[in-house]
């Protein structure tokens with residue numbers, strides 16, 4: 001039975017559980033349950049703090065888990081990233097009071113507040129900067145105003161939390177993060193099925209099926225607009241000057257693709273969602 005760690009709280013929890021449900025696994029009926037058995041799929045879920053997941057998976061106590069790339073690196077765990085799950089995208093950045101810091105070397109000797117001392121400490125030492133880390137649990141952006149640090153290093157998504165505290169990003173990007181699937185031993189039986197199922201959910205979320213009718217002589221030009229993942233399916237129509245094309249298209253930008261196809265001469269352009277996929 002594959003033992004899977006799932007975030008129980010925070011930014012990762014809801015989407016992780018949603019993706020697993022869409023992939024056909026049992027979810028939590030009781031939102032406070034710590035474990036859920038799913039004998040039909042031969043897996044058992046353990047709902048844990050996202051920060052702790054890399055520790056459980058790295059030690060081999062659990063086989064595989066969902067966490068953030070930033071949390072994995074911060075933990076120093078020996079678990080490896082086996083797939084990008086493409087949600088909870090963020091960047092990890094330094095920030096300070098507007099105008100006070102311009103580059104990384106300005107951090108020499110100052111106090112930097114963070115909830116990710118492992119990640120930030122490694123980054124600073126790799127770049128030869130020595131600063132004093134002030135480790136906080138959260139709401140790190142308040143640390144400067146409250147006088148316990150001179151700068152911060154934290155997760156940035158829209159940047160509105162930083163702005164609201166009068167802080168400005170500076171220096172290099174510490175890390176581009178997102179939710180990831182991790183394991184200490186990716187060859188464990190069952191992990192590849194879980195991985196493929198989650199990839200299927202990502203495809204179903206990111207792509208649509210596009211069908212259209214097209215004068216046959218325009219097929220090369222239309223294929224340049226919608227190349228598909230491998231190659232479009234082309235079927236004959238009763239009118240032999242026309243063909244029907246079926247192809248996968250990225251959901252983002254699909255309206256521009258429809259406009260381009262229409263301008264080229266395609267008609268009856270239809271879009272349908274993908275409910276599940278195995279590529």
Ligand SMILES: Nc1ncnc2c1ncn2[C@@H]1O[C@H](COP(=O)(O)OP(=O)(O)OP(=O)(O)O)[C@@H](O)[C@H]1O
Pocket residue numbers: 009010011012050051067068069070071088089090138155156157158177178179
């Ligand atoms: N605003 C955000 N946008 C995108 N990802 C985020 C955001 N805040 C945190 N994350 C990501 O969520 C993960 C942290 O999850 P965690 O549950 O520890 O923190 P949280 O969502 O900040 O919850 P809390 O701080 O309330 O415990 C990290 O991988 C981090 O990059």
Ligand SMILES: O=P(O)(O)OC[C@H]1O[C@H](OP(=O)(O)OP(=O)(O)O)[C@H](O)[C@@H]1O
Pocket residue numbers: 011137138139140141154155156157158159160161162
């Ligand atoms: O760039 P933004 O879109 O503003 O998002 C970034 C903020 O979101 C997270 O905070 P969270 O709400 O999890 O609170 P926390 O600081 O207590 O972790 C993160 O720690 C940042 O503070």
Ligand SMILES: [Mg+2]
Pocket residue numbers: 138
């Ligand atoms: Mg947080």
